[in-house]
Amino acid sequence: MRYLKYILALLVFVYACKKSEDVQEQVETFLGFQTPKNFPQPVYNLANNPVTKDGFELGRKLFYDVRLSRNNTISCGSCHIQSSAFTQHGHDVSHGIEDRLGTRNSPPIMNLAWNKAFMWGGGVFDLDLQPITPITAHEEMDESLENVLNKLRAAQAYKDKFKAAFGSDEITTARFMKALSQFMIMCISSNSxxxxxxxxxxxxxxxxxxxxxxxxxxxxxxxxxxxxxxxxxxxxxxxxxxxxxxxxxxxxxxxxxxxxxxxxxxxxxxxxxxxxxxxxxxxxxxxxxxxxxxxxxxxxxxxxxxxxxxxxxxxxxxxxxxxxxxxxxxxxxxxxxxxxxxxxxx
Incomplete structure (x- = not known):
């Protein structure tokens, strides 16, 4: 009888662990881009850049990679922090490489698939082009796009990820931008x-x-x-x-x-x-x-x-x-x- 109690307790423990794993897996399951029921149809052209698991994961890796900055010290995620709804909490204006001060507050990366224009002062009307501005801005990342791509081309891990996402390991400007967009349009806030x-x-x-x-x-x-x-x-x-x-x-x-x-x-x-x-x-x-x-x-x-x-x-x-x-x-x-x-x- 005593052994039966131990066996039952072990079964309960295993079941609880399995249930916990299932919940964790559900939380982290990639479901692709889905329009929330109370939202309008997105503005972003998903037909031209459908969100895939590999494309999203590549975009996420790029978003948090410091190689996008000239001195390899800051990433997109440095000024767009998830716990602050992808803003740079506490800073009145953005802080770039070498702690250079920008002139504007970091806007949240949130529900961008429904945006027709970007930046506080406009000038960019396509999400696939938007990252060029912070990457090349002197007070932000201060890097050239070609240098960024060369850094990525030097990393076999990136070649593998681009191949998984786009069918070949060629790292181009268009693919780089589309991968970032796939991550950013998945930053959907719709469950308040x-x-x-x-x-x-x-x-x-x-x-x-x-x-x-x-x-x-x-x-x-x-x-x-x-x-x-x-x-x-x-x-x-x-x-x-x-x-x-x-x-x-x-x-x-x-x-x-x-x-x-x-x-x-x-x-x-x-x-x-x-x-x-x-x-x-x-x-x-x-x-x-x-x-x-x-x-x-x-x-x-x-x-x-x-x-x-x-x-x-x-x-x-x-x-x-x-x-x-x-x-x-x-x-x-x-x-x-x-x-x-x-x-x-x-």
Whole structure:
């Protein structure tokens, strides 16, 4: 009888271990690109670059490889950290090689398959071309694309990975870019409480404060921060006083006068992890952002007309409305996204 108890205990232990392994395997199973049920169809041309397991894994390896920088010290993942929703948490502007300071806050890498334009100030309209900018920028990676490719060509492991992903071991610019895109478009944040409520999953429901905040959001913020991505993808002048460096935003790409001080509307997802806020990281807290819209919107020549109502600039928010709006915005935080092991450095 005593041996039977030991055998039963051993069987229970083995079953528990097997179950744990199954759960772990399920968590890390690659399912390919899937459009969340409450999201629109992606903008990215998946037919031209379908996501495969080998392509994704190659893109992930490249994303975290310091060989993309001139002195082999920083990777894409250095300025886009998963635990911070792929931003560089705590830094107002990005820090590149040799701790060179950029001029803008590192934007999150999140839901990029639904983006029509990239960068705070525009200038890039194809995700497959976007990495060229940080790789070659003096204050970021300060490297040439050809040097990056030569470094990769010198590594047999990369030749093997390119062959697995694209059918031959030839390492080209197009394949390099497509691999990075395959990783980046898989950085999907779509499992916040908000998403679960919208999809009616697991009995998820807003609290009274969250629901009230949702109504305030739709009335006062929803025109620019459109659901479910919480950005309309447009470039707008939100009345920020120009900084000392006088960054003119979209104007730098278009040279159109009416584009001065227009910056890309950021998503409001994962604000818990992405501070500081705005294109130059000037606001450390969400309350500071609220204060800007309540009382600090500047009368700039291209100020977005949505920020002017009855001759008054800004957005009216009472203390109670701020509390409720913040409660709703907290439902946009997605812990599954920042803890997704598939997106982590392997």
């Amino acid at each position: 409480k908000y998403d679960q409520v919208m999809r009616k999953e697991n009995g998820a429901a807003f609290t009274a404060n969250e629901l009230a905040g949702y109504e305030i959001f739709k009335e006062k913020c929803g025109n620019c921060h459109k659901e479910p991505l919480f950005t309309d993808g447009a470039f707008r002048n939100n009345g920020l006083a120009p900084s000392a460096i006088n960054d003119k935003g979209l104007y730098g790409s278009t040279l159109i006068t009416t584009d001065k001080y227009k910056f890309k509307v950021p998503s409001l997802r994962n604000l818990k992890y992405t501070a500081p806020f705005m294109h130059d990281g000037r606001f450390l807290t969400l309350d500071a952002v609220f204060q800007h819209y309540i009382a600090e919107v500047q009368p700039l020549e291209n100020l977005d007309p949505l920020l002017v109502k009855n001759g008054s600039r800004g957005i009216s928010l009472s203390a109670d409305e701020k509390t409720k709006l913040a409660a709703f915005l907290n439902t946009l935080n997605d812990e599954d996204f920042i803890n997704n092991k598939l997106l982590a450095e392997q």
